[in-house]
Amino acid sequence: MGNKTNGRFIVFEGIDGSGKSTQIKKISKRLEAFGYKVYSTFEPTDGPVGSLIRQMLSGKVPTDQRTIASLFAADRTDHLVNKVSGIRHKVDQGEIVLCDRYYFSSYAYHAQYIDMKWVIHANALNAEILRPDVTIFIDVDPDICLERIKNSRSNFEMYEKIDIMKKVRASYFKAFDALKDLEKIVIIDGNSTKGKVEDAILNEVKKVLSEIK
Numbered sequence: 716m717g718n719k720t721n722g723r724f725i726v727f728e729g730i731d732g733s734g735k736s737t738q739i740k741k742i743s744k745r746l747e748a749f750g751y752k753v754y755s756t757f758e759p760t761d762g763p764v765g766s767l768i769r770q771m772l773s774g775k776v777p778t779d780q781r782t783i784a785s786l787f788a789a790d791r792t793d794h795l796v797n798k799v800s801g802i803r804h805k806v807d808q809g810e811i812v813l814c815d816r817y818y819f820s821s822y823a824y825h826a827q828y829i830d831m832k833w834v835i836h837a838n839a840l841n842a843e844i845l846r847p848d849v850t851i852f853i854d855v856d857p858d859i860c861l862e863r864i865k866n867s868r869s870n871f872e873m874y875e876k877i878d879i880m881k882k883v884r885a886s887y888f889k890a891f892d893a894l895k896d897l898e899k900i901v902i903i904d905g906n907s908t909k910g911k912v913e914d915a916i917l918n919e920v921k922k923v924l925s926e927i928k
């Protein structure tokens with residue numbers, strides 16, 4: 716499979732409860748078994764800006780949406796370029812970076828409250844630093860996602876409400892359409908079994924790994 720010295724940046728997107736983190740773990744194991752060096756990461760990060768964001772999302776720190784959107788963009792820049800675990804460096808070193816959420820999350824979630832164009836603009840620097848080799852959207856029915864969340868957690872975050880989840884899903888598709896000429900986006904049907912979803916994702920990942928850069 717492909718050239719193992721060439722790093723890749725593979726982003727997973729989806730509404731809350733779509734199974735991104737489960738799939739990232741599975742895909743990571745599969746790629747490691749093929750001999751790739753894999754680095755799994757996520758946004759919001761667990762760095763200083765990401766920690767502040769999590770407090771805001773849980774309602775502990777009051778805020779407004781423009782502030783949150785700006786902080787997410789700042790958290791992302793740090794995620795890309797920080798010296799300890801920056802994604803840009805990992806990719807340059809030949810690692811396969813699997814990232815749970817990236818700027819499409821910002822476009823989808825914050826467009827509920829502010830103009831999507833503004834959010835895209837706020838992330839222009841991040842896009843310049845690193846565009847994903849592919850963004851994989853795990854598409855799951857919002858009703859199924861909400862059931863999964865209810866069964867697995869006791870506390871709800873700000874965004875985990877059914878009407879919002881439906882709007883977020885629609886915004887993802889609006890953003891994919893708006894940026895289809897600049898971004899490589901793959902939609903995976905996430906409503907079937909975990910195994911089938913995993914195979915479909917792996918198939919797409921293999922395509923990206925075998926591309927010569």
Ligand code: TYD
Binds near residue numbers: 758816820821822
């Ligand atoms: P999530 O992936 O659900 O983290 P966890 O499973 O650890 O709770 O992300 C937390 C929330 O952050 C999620 O509801 C989506 C939201 N979010 C944004 O609003 N904008 C962004 O740019 C990102 C990356 C996430």
